[in-house]
Amino acid sequence: MVNQIRLYTESDHVEKAQHFEAVLSSRGVETEIVTVEQLNARFLRLHPELGLCVDVDGLWLCANGMKMQPDWQAETARLKRASLKSEMIARACNLAEKPFLIDATAGLGHDSLLMAHLGAQVTLVERHPILFTLLEDSHIRARQDTFLSQVVARIHLVFSDSADYLKSRVEQKNLVDVVYLDPMFPQRDQNQQAPKKQAQVKKQMQLLHLLLPEDGEMDLGDHLLELAQDIAKRVVVKRPRLAVFLAGKQPDHQWQGDACRFDAYFQHELVA
Ligand SMILES: C[S@@+](CC[C@H](N)C(=O)[O-])C[C@H]1O[C@@H](n2cnc3c(N)ncnc32)[C@H](O)[C@@H]1O
Incomplete structure (x- = not known):
């Protein structure tokens, strides 16, 4: 886990950078603020190591000449096109019922943004301190956007390891309609049937992968x-299309897409 990182900014945004420095420090990440003259594409190319930057658009993760943040604003067009009928995730998570849902592997929060848009009340859990801080910043910016503010009003963020969070809900018998899981998956599929050629990972996912452990050390979330399953009537797991089942457990139902599939597990005896 990265627990020391440079935070680049321009003189106009030092105060904002200091705010993120304090927030990250409270989450166990020490930052060194470096004020630069111009935080532009050239600067990022000349500083390819993993870092953070703060500019007028908030906090970014940067590496290899690129920068990324959970860009919820850029998802707007996709959200406007989406419907309960057209989205496989909507059928898998039964979003027509407007469920209370825990997304226990938040990442960039894109799946949750879609699910909240389609009616779910989402608790979004992320354990990585830098990713969580990026998410929190996106959530705050989205609250200022006319369209997104209505969507993110249905998203509540929790900084925790989901195992701890789910355990505490089990203890409190605090049931929920759906738990959604999309744990990291090794780049090269474990499954023997995996296609040899992997599609190019999107820029955002490339940078996300730099933050997380190497394939061999990755926690696969089994x-x-x-x-x-102890707290949800329905557990939905997103997997690459040909990947092995989570925890090797055969699902009750599957929805198959071109690139990914959703495995669903039902607990009929639970009443939320
Ligand atoms: C593949 S990404 C999820 C992508 C997400 N569905 C999206 O739409 O952006 C997996 C994320 O789950 C997080 N994660 C994995 N295991 C976790 C756990 N036990 N508790 C909290 N977060 C976890 C990782 O840090 C990573 O950010």
Whole structure:
């Protein structure tokens, strides 16, 4: 886990950078603020190591000449096109019922943004301190946007390891309609049937991968399935199309797409 990182900014945004420095420090990440003259594409190319930057648009993760943030604004067009009928995730998570849903592997929050747009009340859990801080910043900016503010009003962020969060809900018998899981998956599929050629990972995912452990050390989230099943009537797991089942457990139902699939597990005896 990255726990020391440079935070680049221009003199106009030092105060904002200091705010993020304090927030990240409270989450166990020490930053060194470096004020530069021009935080532009050239600067990022000349400083390819993993870092953070703060500009007029908030906090960014940067590396290899690129920068990224969970860009919820850029999702607006996709959200406007989406419907309960057209989205496989909507059928898998039964979003027509406007469920209370825990997304236990937040990442960039894109799936949750879509689910909240389609009616779910989402608790979004992320354990990585830098990713969580990026998410929190996106959430704050989205609250100022006329369209997105209505969507993110249905998203509540929690900084925690989901195993701890789900355990505490199990103890409190605090049930929920759906738990959604999309744990990291090794770049090269474990499954023997995996296609040899992987599609190029999107820029955002490339940078996300730099923050997270190497393939061999990656926590594949198998332990989350049983905990999720203890509190949710429906657990939905997003997987690459040909990937092995989470925790090796055969789902009750599957929705197959071109690039990914959704595996669903039902607990009929639970009443939320
Ligand atoms: C593949 S990404 C999820 C992408 C997400 N569905 C989206 O739409 O952007 C997986 C994320 O889950 C987080 N994660 C994995 N295991 C976790 C756990 N036990 N608790 C909290 N977050 C976890 C990782 O840090 C990573 O950010």
